[in-house]
Structure formats: C-alpha cells, structure tokens
C-alpha cells in the first residue's frame with residue numbers, strides 16, 4: 640500500500656506527477672483563516688509532510704502519530720522544533736545548496752540597491768521629479784572597493800564573499816563561530832569578532848540561521864558600533880535583528896541604510912515604520928524566489944521525502960538521530 644503524505648506547498652505538474660506515482664498525496668491549501676483547520680483535518684494518518692513557511696508546533700504533530708518525515712522546502716529550519724521531532728522519531732529534511740547562489744544574488748541586489756538608492760530614485764523618476772541634473776542630494780555610495788562584513792560564513796556567506804571579492808574588489812571580513820581557512824585563502828577574507836566587523840564594515844550582511852544564539856544578534860548596541868555611512872543587509876531571518884532598534888537607528892541616521900528581505904512579521908504590515916523610511920529597501924522574502932531555484936528546492940524536498948519513506952537515509956537529513 641502506498642504511504643500517505645500531506646502537501647502544503649504547490650508543486651509543478653512534473654513533481655506532482657512524480658510524487659503521485661509513489662505516494663498518496665493530500666493537498667492542503669493553508670492560506671486564509673481556515674487554512675490551519677484544513678491542515679489539522681488532513682494530518683491524521685499522514686506519514687510524510689512536505690511544505691514550507693509554516694510553524695509545525697507540537698499540537699499539529701500530535702495529530703500525526705504515524706509521521707515519519709517532514710520535508711521542508713527551505714534551508715532554514717527555524718519553523719521546526721528539531722528536538723521535539725527527533726524525540727518523536729520524525730526525520731526533518733531541508734534543501735541546502737540549491738538556493739545558495741540565488742540567495743547570494745538577492746543579498747547583492749540589496750547591497751547595490753541600498754548603496755546606489757535604486758528603489759528610491761527610480762520612484763523619484765516615476766513621480767516625474769527628474770526635472771534637472773542631479774546634485775549631491777541624490778548621490779549614492781560606492782560598493783566596489785569597500786569592506787564587506789559577513790556575519791555567518793556558511794554556504795550563502797561564502798557565495799556573498801565570492802561576489803564581493805571577485806566581482807567588486809571588496810575587502811571581506813567575516814564573523815562565524817568557526818574560522819574558515821579555505822574561505823580566507825580563496826577571498827583573502829579575515830575572521831574577526833562581531834564588534835570588529837561592525838566597526839569596520841561598510842556593508843554588514845547577515846547570513847546566519849535563526850536560533851537561540853542568533854535571535855536579536857543585532858540590537859541597539861551592535862547598531863551603535865556600525866559606522867554612520869554603513870548599511871545593514873538582512874537576508875537571514877527577521878528576528879536576527881531587533882527591528883525596533885533598527886528603525887530607531889535608521890530614523891536618526893545613525894547608519895546610512897538597510898536592505899531587508901526578511902522581517903519579524905511576514906508579510907510586513909503595510910503600516911510598518913520601515914516603509915516610511917527612504918533609506919530602507921524592503922523586499923518580500925525573495926531570497927530564493929526564482930522559477931529555477933524554487934523548482935530545484937521543491938525537487939530536492941521531494942527526493943528527501945521519497946527517500947525517507949523508502950526507509951533510506953535522505954540526503955539532507957537535519958536530525959540524524961531521529962528514530963534511533
């Protein structure tokens with residue numbers, strides 16, 4: 640008999656057909672006020688779950704006592720209580736690598752857009768305000784040759800370092816729990832303390848996972864250490880930054896600007912003070928959002944799910960001790 644899975648993220652026809660050959664699929668649309676209720680109804684009897692962007696709490700997991708695997712269509716696993724899943728013997732898989740380059744592209748898009756004021760000035764042109772030659776009031780900041788500070792030198796951090804060093808001649812500083820000699824050799828990068836990085840970098844980029852150790856990593860103290868002309872780029876998770884402290888620092892121009900792809904509350908409320916600030920570029924969590932990459936992530940999640948349900952060890956197993 641086929642195993643039963645609950646799918647709560649839309650897949651391409653190709654991937655859906657592949658999944659349906661191997662397992663019974665119950666599709667649940669979790670959007671809207673009744674979304675969670677529909678998911679609750681579908682969970683009993685499920686052996687696999689595949690989806691993203693949903694907090695799977697213990698109340699939901701209790702409804703699926705036969706669950707063997709949760710295949711997340713994301714690299715970040717902050718939506719899951721990994722210890723709880725492991726205790727229940729449920730494997731958790733993610734989709735690393737396939738989104739690394741695209742997410743680093745997003746990081747660089749935010750660096751360039753913030754430094755060169757692309758969004759603000761494009762809006763200014765659209766509003767018909769380009770009536771004469773530009774003056775210093777509209778000038779931006781150079782990116783090439785500046786200092787790129789990367790907090791979290793993992794897969795995406797290294798892809799950012801490569802873009803900065805090779806493409807823009809930037810000096811690369813990084814802060815990570817462990818030094819990365821290979822990265823240092825490749826990009827002439829320097830491992831340094833958080834405070835040193837904050838004090839020296841022109842662009843401070845966050846690429847850490849959200850965890851108890853990184854929640855609120857950048858608060859008022861850290862923002863105060865940044866140079867007044869520096870910019871903060873967050874492509875990690877919103878809660879890595881104390882958003883109220885960031886708004887304050889941006890309002891008072893204690894730092895020059897911020898490029899933000901992630902927020903404490905998503906979707907970002909339309910009355911967020913961040914949207915009142917000219918020195919903020921805000922994007923709607925588009926780090927990995929290209930057709931190619933989202934399809935590759937979904938394919939990776941399907942591979943992980945099918946492999947786990949076949950009794951194999953999936954390639955991207957987050958909690959290897961599950962089920963032991």
Ligand code: NAP
Pocket residue numbers: 714715716735736738739742790791792793794795796814815816817818846847848849852853874875876900901924925926927928
């Ligand atoms: P990764 O390869 O695991 O890299 C994360 C790095 O962060 C690791 O090198 C780790 O250091 C470092 N780190 C952990 N705790 C730290 C701390 N307290 N201070 C400084 N560095 C710390 O993960 P990745 O694939 O690059 O992805 C990173 C994160 O990006 C994901 O978890 C996700 O939240 C986010 N992301 C966002 C988007 C988006 O749409 N905006 C897309 C993809 C990913 P060690 O190597 O020393 O352990």
